[in-house]
Amino acid sequence: MDTLRVLIVDDEDDFRETIVKRLKVRKVLAEGVASGIDALKVLETQDFDVIVLDVKMPKMDGIETLRHIKKLKPEIEVIMLTGHASVEFGIKGMQLGAFDYVMKPAPLNELLDTINQAYNKKRGLPH
Amino acid sequence: MRVWETSHLQDTLPTGKTTSEHVYDFADSQANLEKIQHHFKQLKTRLVLGLVLGFLLPNALLSIYFHYQFAHTLKNNAKLNLEAVAESQKNSIDIYLQERIVNLNNLFHSKDFTLQPTSEIMKSYLQNLKRFDEAFIDVGFLDANGTEIGYAGPYSTSDINYSQETWYTSLISEKKKYVVSDLSLGSDKSPRFTIATRQEFDGQIFIMRASLNPDKLYMFLRSISHGKSIDSMIVNRQGQYQVVDLSKIPFQGTSTFIPPYSSRSGVEEITSDDETVLVAYSWFAETPWALLTKQPVSVVQTGMYLARSILTISLIVVSLIISIVIYYTINKLVENARKMAEKGQQLQEMLAHASKLASIGELAAGVAHEINNPLAIIMATSGVIRDMLNPEFELDHSDTAINKELTIIDNAATRAKGITKKLQDMGKTSSSSSLPCNINSLLEEVLNRLKKTEFKSKKIEVVSQFDPMLPNIMAEAYPLRQVFGNILINACDAITEEGTITISTQTTEEMVCVTINDTGKGIPPEDLKRIFNPFFTTKAGGKGTGLGLSIAASIVKYCGGTIKVNSILGVGSSFTVQLPFNKHQLTGSHGKEAKRIQSTIGR
Numbered sequence: 001m002d003t004l005r006v007l008i009v010d011d012e013d014d015f016r017e018t019i020v021k022r023l024k025v026r027k028v029l030a031e032g033v034a035s036g037i038d039a040l041k042v043l044e045t046q047d048f049d050v051i052v053l054d055v056k057m058p059k060m061d062g063i064e065t066l067r068h069i070k071k072l073k074p075e076i077e078v079i080m081l082t083g084h085a086s087v088e089f090g091i092k093g094m095q096l097g098a099f100d101y102v103m104k105p106a107p108l109n110e111l112l113d114t115i116n117q118a119y120n121k122k123r124g125l126p127h
Numbered sequence: 128m129r130v131w132e133t134s135h136l137q138d139t140l141p142t143g144k145t146t147s148e149h150v151y152d153f154a155d156s157q158a159n160l161e162k163i164q165h166h167f168k169q170l171k172t173r174l175v176l177g178l179v180l181g182f183l184l185p186n187a188l189l190s191i192y193f194h195y196q197f198a199h200t201l202k203n204n205a206k207l208n209l210e211a212v213a214e215s216q217k218n219s220i221d222i223y224l225q226e227r228i229v230n231l232n233n234l235f236h237s238k239d240f241t242l243q244p245t246s247e248i249m250k251s252y253l254q255n256l257k258r259f260d261e262a263f264i265d266v267g268f269l270d271a272n273g274t275e276i277g278y279a280g281p282y283s284t285s286d287i288n289y290s291q292e293t294w295y296t297s298l299i300s301e302k303k304k305y306v307v308s309d310l311s312l313g314s315d316k317s318p319r320f321t322i323a324t325r326q327e328f329d330g331q332i333f334i335m336r337a338s339l340n341p342d343k344l345y346m347f348l349r350s351i352s353h354g355k356s357i358d359s360m361i362v363n364r365q366g367q368y369q370v371v372d373l374s375k376i377p378f379q380g381t382s383t384f385i386p387p388y389s390s391r392s393g394v395e396e397i398t399s400d401d402e403t404v405l406v407a408y409s410w411f412a413e414t415p416w417a418l419l420t421k422q423p424v425s426v427v428q429t430g431m432y433l434a435r436s437i438l439t440i441s442l443i444v445v446s447l448i449i450s451i452v453i454y455y456t457i458n459k460l461v462e463n464a465r466k467m468a469e470k471g472q473q474l475q476e477m478l479a480h481a482s483k484l485a486s487i488g489e490l491a492a493g494v495a496h497e498i499n500n501p502l503a504i505i506m507a508t509s510g511v512i513r514d515m516l517n518p519e520f521e522l523d524h525s526d527t528a529i530n531k532e533l534t535i536i537d538n539a540a541t542r543a544k545g546i547t548k549k550l551q552d553m554g555k556t557s558s559s560s561s562l563p564c565n566i567n568s569l570l571e572e573v574l575n576r577l578k579k580t581e582f583k584s585k586k587i588e589v590v591s592q593f594d595p596m597l598p599n600i601m602a603e604a605y606p607l608r609q610v611f612g613n614i615l616i617n618a619c620d621a622i623t624e625e626g627t628i629t630i631s632t633q634t635t636e637e638m639v640c641v642t643i644n645d646t647g648k649g650i651p652p653e654d655l656k657r658i659f660n661p662f663f664t665t666k667a668g669g670k671g672t673g674l675g676l677s678i679a680a681s682i683v684k685y686c687g688g689t690i691k692v693n694s695i696l697g698v699g700s701s702f703t704v705q706l707p708f709n710k711h712q713l714t715g716s717h718g719k720e721a722k723r724i725q726s727t728i729g730r
Binding site: 022 | 499504506514665667
């Protein structure tokens with residue numbers, strides 16, 4: 001079985017690093033970047049199965065980053081990370097091709113479940 | 128009555144200006160509505176006045192012009208007509224007189240003419256004359272001395288000497304061929320006039336004379352003055368009446384108007400005590416008489432008075448109708464325009480309300496996001512600790528490792544606490560009372576603190592241009608420190624590596640004015656209108672809450688001041704804070720505001 005590759009895009013350093021750390025111990029090849037621009041840069045050289053994308057980021061927000069990702073690498077599944085009051089961005093993200101959205105703060109298991117479902121979809125497995 | 132929470136949100140929102148300058152103002156919608164109503168009231172008055180005057184004034188002027196032109200023409204026509212009547216009557220009488228002179232003169236050439244006529248011959252002369260005209264009364268034959276040597280007529284006179292008569296002297300001395308005398312009363316008290324002609328026989332002058340009844344002359348005068356209120360009369364050169372309507376004028380009275388002998392005919396306007404009359408005159412050819420025709424001006428103008436009445440009434444009616452139409456049309460148009468403007472104003476208010484609601488949503492979203500981020504960190508980090516304690520993952524779970532994670536949790540919790548504190552600060556400035564406060568020293572204080580902290584990481588040159596005469600303002604120092612601190616921190620953040628921040632203070636009429644300029648990256652126009660919104664930030668997560676300027680704006684507003692921002696992208700930004708320094712500021716209208724804020728917060 002291939003190892004699941006996940007990119008976490010969030011400008012909250014503590015949050016991003018902690019999630020990456022926790023995913024890594026769960027045998028997920030996780031990496032983190034602090035902005036949409038950095039994410040697009042990384043995608044030029046690396047491939048990922050799933051991207052977890054925060055909606056609210058300075059300069060390039062989650063929705064705009066999603067548009068670029070879907071143009072650049074449409075096969076990658078994207079999960080939007082939204083606040084409770086910005087669910088509409090999650091829905092908008094799904095309209096633009098995101099797999100699902102998860103509301104912050106979410107327990108890690110919920111996030112991991114969604115990541116796995118997205119990964120299954122990408123591999124053509126039931127999700 | 129607006130509740131504080133809502134009005135506060137409204138007031139902390141900019142009013143939708145999209146230019147690169149943004150003023151933080153507090154417009155009142157009711158005042159706008161009144162302004163609109165006042166504007167349209169004025170517009171209506173101006174339109175109605177303008178149109179009514181623009182239409183009525185020229186109309187009235189034109190009417191007056193035509194009226195005078197019409198009166199003038201009418202009078203001229205009447206004058207011409209009157210003169211024509213005078214000339215025509217004079218001509219008829221002239222011809223009549225000529226015929227009678229010829230009748231008389233022909234006697235000299237009759238076959239039975241003799242220089243010593245018998246009474247029979249004289250009788251045949253009279254009969255001969257009466258054949259032509261019944262007006263002949265008698266006939267006389269005079270020698271050169273003026274003695275009547277032959278007579279036929281109703282009077283038994285003989286040997287009368289006429290040498291003293293005016294007609295006789297003018298016939299002899301002026302050597303006239305014939306003469307017509309003025310009217311006089313005969314011995315029977317009836318009026319008459321005399322015609323005399325002369326002939327010379329063997330160097331001797333002989334005169335034929337006849338008296339005539341002037342009835343025919345009356346008839347001529349009456350025949351023409353029909354139905355036009357024209358009075359005709361004959362006067363001599365002295366103005367004595369010769370032939371007149373005896374029912375109106377006494378015989379041999381004198382006319383007040385004596386026509387000038389210089390011109391053959393003419394017309395004049397004469398004003399006497401009771402009325403104005405037009406008088407035309409025409410001089411006779413055969414005798415020094417003038418025919419006068421008189422017509423009162425009021426008669427001439429009768430037609431005009433009628434026309435004028437009709438014109439005036441129709442003008443008034445038409446003007447009234449048009450004025451009413453103008454008034455109602457304008458009223459309707461202006462009313463429609465006013466309603467539309469009011470609808471526009473209402474729409475704007477609805478939009479403002481909508482944006483108020485939207486900003487509540489934005490505030491809620493901001494709060495949720497700002498609180499959720501540290502919460503997410505806390506949850507994720509506690510998950511890490513749980514992972515450490517899970518033997519399955521074989522992670523380092525030493526005290527040091529766990530302590531490191533706990534520090535992350537502490538930091539996140541502190542951050543959340545900071546946000547709730549700032550939210551409280553937005554509604555509340557301080558509980559302490561206002562004191563005289565020197566803005567110059569307050570700015571120094573804030574700058575000194577920032578130079579040790581925020582400004583340290585960059586090369587920032589601070590230029591202070593303080594007005595030394597700046598008056599103290601009544602305020603609380605702590606919130607004002609926050610205002611200038613927040614603006615200065617933003618200025619510092621706008622500068623990438625090195626730049627200049629210029630702080631200047633100055634005094635205007637009732638305000639202390641603080642300007643903070645930076646040479647930073649500037650604010651994009653689309654962000655400029657949102658910078659005072661709570662939670663609006665362009666800083667990275669965890670670095671800015673988006674509350675700084677929002678708090679600054681609400682404090683400045685509380686102090687009765689204004690905050691204004693100018694920005695040019697790539698050049699820098701300029702914030703201007705104006706604060707009132709009159710000492711009654713907190714007991715005036717702002718005092719009421721302050722009390723209201725305090726009481727709502729106290730709930």
